[in-house]
Amino acid sequence: MKQIRIGLVGVGTVGSGLLQLLEKNREIIKERNNLDVQLVAIATRTPERAKAYTSLPVSNDVISITTRPDVDIVVELIGGTTTAFDVVHSALRHGKTVITANKALLSEKGDELFSQAWKTGVELGFEAAVAGSIPIIRTLRDGLSSCEFEVLCGILNGTTNFILTKMEEENWDYSAALKKAQDLGFAETDPTFDVEGIDAGHKISLLSSLAFREKVPFGDLQVEGISKLKSIDILSSKSLGYRIKLLGISKKTSGGILTKVHPTLVPLNHPLANVMNEFNAVYYKTVESGAGMVTGKGAGALPTASAVLADLIFYASKFGVKDSIIENNIFPKSEKAEEKENAARYYLRFSTLDKPGVLAEIAKVLGKNNISIASVQQKEADKEPVHVIVLTHSATEGDFKKSIEEIDEMSSIIKEKTVAIRLLENL
């Protein structure tokens, strides 16, 4: 039986979950995979806390794990992009295969790490970095390896999906839903990464490179979060037949790959519309197989640890195999997609003063900028602002921005900044 020696760095939520699974499933893995996965070293910056989960000695020297000759595979679960970078880079340089759940690290510093892995001839597994328990990395690499992707989009952040679900189901406003998510441990005290779409951006940039084999660096992404959304947007969208989801979207255009994150009005009968609470999902269309979707728990100790363990089993099975194909994560940079390909239909909520002629003024500006109105809703209100909800036909990003800037400056009619949400394109 093949013996694989693991060094674990980081014993937080996911790390402690992994310790639990290794304990519970070690015999099963022996039997099924002919692999004996042995944990030989653990390091964390707070060893005291880790001792609750393991009887092994716990070191606070996270780098030392990466150089030990008795470690075959290093699992990095400390998070962040500083110490984690040093750990992963050192491990790769010292010929260790590395498994990580760290999307921020890979999205921001992946270039250097993947190059190092390739140079040393080792591998860097990151199934757990995107969409928790959903095996989307192996699905893109192996299951759909024969397919030419047209589009890939997904609900990649469980926190924001939970918040949006609660805003709808409980009729809560954004801050109440955020607080609930924080109370339940779904959201951090500083929720910026999640609610502003940064986390989803890291993830879609990783997935996109695997699907299209071209890289769209995180810095090139257009990223918008959900913090501007109000109850009224959730309700108005629903009455129009849509549900708002924070989507990471990546699609092939005639120029390059267009990748972005923004709240999106998804038709209620679309599979993505029915992915609720902390669940994640990835929806795709390929030339060969048409549409498909995978969904499952996107976060949590055991779901994420199960993805780490699946990676461990996969790479450990290849470990030491002669002539084994090493997965190469180095992709050429995509050309920039042309502006005109970034067109969308828009949901626009204008918050206006309660006076005559407001709609005419708004319509005039939209018309002047080539934006055609598909529908208008204005509900009777007993206090200002009055909300005017407009669905537009397809408009380019440029025309849209110009219109909104112009309208938001019309202080004679506009009371609060306009909220704009794109509709899901024809997927």
Place this chain on the structure above:
Amino acid sequence: MKQIRIGLVGVGTVGSGLLQLLEKNREIIKERNNLDVQLVAIATRTPERAKAYTSLPVSNDVISITTRPDVDIVVELIGGTTTAFDVVHSALRHGKTVITANKALLSEKGDELFSQAWKTGVELGFEAAVAGSIPIIRTLRDGLSSCEFEVLCGILNGTTNFILTKMEEENWDYSAALKKAQDLGFAETDPTFDVEGIDAGHKISLLSSLAFREKVPFGDLQVEGISKLKSIDILSSKSLGYRIKLLGISKKTSGGILTKVHPTLVPLNHPLANVMNEFNAVYYKTVESGAGMVTGKGAGALPTASAVLADLIFYASKFGVKDSIIENNIFPKSEKAEEKENAARYYLRFSTLDKPGVLAEIAKVLGKNNISIASVQQKEADKEPVHVIVLTHSATEGDFKKSIEEIDEMSSIIKEKTVAIRLLENL
């Protein structure tokens, strides 16, 4: 670059799709996977027809392909369980890795074939045999390899899902929907395999063995199809908050693995309820990661061929690699699940005469057999039979059968055989 030489046996719907994909994607596969996939031999029982799809010579000697020294991997796409068995068995015996889309063959004669593959040290890939383009085999093998399954169930037959969708959406009866499916090429002239649940049974028995690592032979499955369903069942279910789907279900019980195929009332808000038309889906629950689902096109030339090609890329990448782990598809036979674990809630449609006291008689028999009624619906009817729709609380298979047999014999009140559909258990 690694060169892999392919022998293709069978050029029907999927075979011609594969020829198309190999042509279109050969350069992409070279670039992405460092593999040159070369088609070197083709055989089919009807060579004339195949010539439309290829400029290579086409032989009618399907066995000869399996012994050629210049063929590394044999792709079997002729279907059926006789000639196909000879082809696959001969190829495996001659040290060829085999890729097949043939679920009937593997479900009925897999034991012998998987043993032969293991004996010769080659592999038998069958991603395309279940759920077309959905990469469920690799998902179970690799993506979820760390998980302990509790249940796996799915919509595994596109024809019946199409028929059920049309019965609901167009308000057609079963035979009209079947005819439409046949006209569109989704159903065979003899639709028995599909509509009686046999095809779904083959597929769930294959998936079940991968998920639970125990084998439930097809012969041990309880299999029920959709041919008894009427429009009224579709409509009544919907008014009760359910949609009828033909599910293959496999679950862990305290005894063994319980595996079965039957029409099932799925709550409308369950992800499986929203998989429509010819789409397939597999829903699962594991101890580690909770619930998840994959969905996509379950049939069709290119979707299925894309799965064959994904298998080709996967096994070709491993081909000739020293010490490579060979996947072993030989699983111990599962114990038989205990009868009492096969309990379900039931939807019962009694077709009765229009006279007083009918409901009382039915209720009496159900009560005597420990079956408790959850709800009753009886619509006013202007002609017989009168349909009485009963939802029960959970009942064992034995109690249920006894009741229905007894009731169906009461010719003083019953006009047609009772239709019974199980409700989706708490998934």
